[in-house]
Amino acid sequence: MTLLDVRGLTVRTDEGRVLVDDLGFALGAGERLGLIGESGSGKSLTSLAVLGLLPPGMTATGSARLAGTEVVGAREKELTELRGARAAVVFQEPLTALDPLMRVGRQIAEPLRRRTGLKGDALRKAVREALDQVRLPDPRRIARAFPHEISGGQRQRVALAMALACQPDLLIADEPTTALDVTVQADMLDLLDGLVREHSMALLFVSHDLAVVSRITDRVLVLRHGRAVETGTVADLVHRPRQAYTAALVESARKLESALDVGAGG
Ligand SMILES: Nc1ncnc2c1ncn2[C@@H]1O[C@H](COP(=O)(O)OP(=O)(O)OP(=O)(O)O)[C@@H](O)[C@H]1O
Ligand SMILES: [Mg+2]
Known part of the structure; x- marks a missing residue:
């Protein structure tokens, strides 16, 4: 199809x-x-x-x-x-996709939780893996950061990790x-x-x-x-x-x- x-x-x-x-x-x-x-x-x-x-x-x-x-x-x-x-989408300016007041880890956790039902430590581990997958160094630190505390390139990777968390067929x-x-x-x-x-x-x-x-x-x-x-x-x-x-x-x-x-x- x-x-x-x-x-x-x-x-x-x-x-x-x-x-x-x-x-x-x-x-x-x-x-x-x-x-x-x-x-x-x-x-x-x-x-x-x-x-x-x-x-x-x-x-x-x-x-x-x-x-x-x-x-x-x-x-x-x-x-x-x-x-x-x-389907998921990544935009030119990742700030449009990210909530400025929410730590990066929580923003990735949300779509992951919805799709997988994971909780607690298992969810935290999945978040770190999602950050790893987009080749973000020091995923623990990034997960605790707010969007303005990381670089533009890192934000774009976070937005990509969020998009991938839904396992879309189309990006x-x-x-x-x-x-x-x-x-x-x-x-x-x-x-x-x-x-x-x-x-x-x-x-x-x-x-x-x-x-x-x-x-x-x-x-x-x-x-x-x-x-x-x-x-x-x-x-x-x-x-x-x-x-x-x-x-x-x-x-x-x-x-x-x-x-x-x-x-x-x-
Ligand atoms: N919210 C809006 N209200 C009215 N017109 C709009 C709106 N958004 C875009 N347009 C108009 O629609 C046309 C297409 O816009 P679009 O944003 O799709 O272009 P684009 O190809 O993505 O351009 P760019 O490369 O600058 O991102 C443009 O003429 C633009 O001015
Ligand atoms: Mg455009």
Whole structure:
């Protein structure tokens, strides 16, 4: 069965502005897809819409089926269940996912407890393992820290640990490395790559940067003004871009790679 099946997905504001326009794509279990496009092209709204997380003042029409369940128009209760069990998301700014007033350990414990029913010492051990898995050093210290007491890169790993705690079939990562500096970004991509493989998750990876996307997935969908303008492998886009827009994305990725000199393999 197709894990995520999106057809004719359209997002409108209450004023009638169309922000995502008749979008379609599919993702099978364990598959990866990159969603790329310039700022404002609708990448984040697309990832929010397929999880039923659109902000107030916006409505989705069309269809987005997650593991066979229709997300568009679904009730909140159904969506909460679906999100807990099937899909998880990591955002660019991990602080949006983390509660500033709650110690990191407790924030990871909560989804773990819900899924596994573990308590006490067993739960604490599972939390440390979750922190270990995202390669956080000194998990005991991190577990006791508040989000502002750890670095941005560490926060992003904590957000990833929380997402993984639900054992999702689909992980949506919306510019998870954009706010990080280059070496931290490369480590994070590496970690994400390994964990997605290890857990056999499907991945929808959102970025404005083709160079970043090409490190984690082969297949990409190019968005512009909320529409899919091109789809194919990274190699297709690099060698035979069908649109000037795609060629420009390729060119800016090239420039960035050579400026940062992080091109070779990663
Ligand atoms: N809450 C909102 N209310 C009204 N318009 C919005 C809202 N959020 C986003 N938009 C508009 O929808 C369009 C798509 O936004 P979206 O956040 O999906 O872009 P994006 O591709 O993720 O961009 P970026 O790369 O900057 O994150 C933009 O034109 C944006 O201005
Ligand atoms: Mg965005």
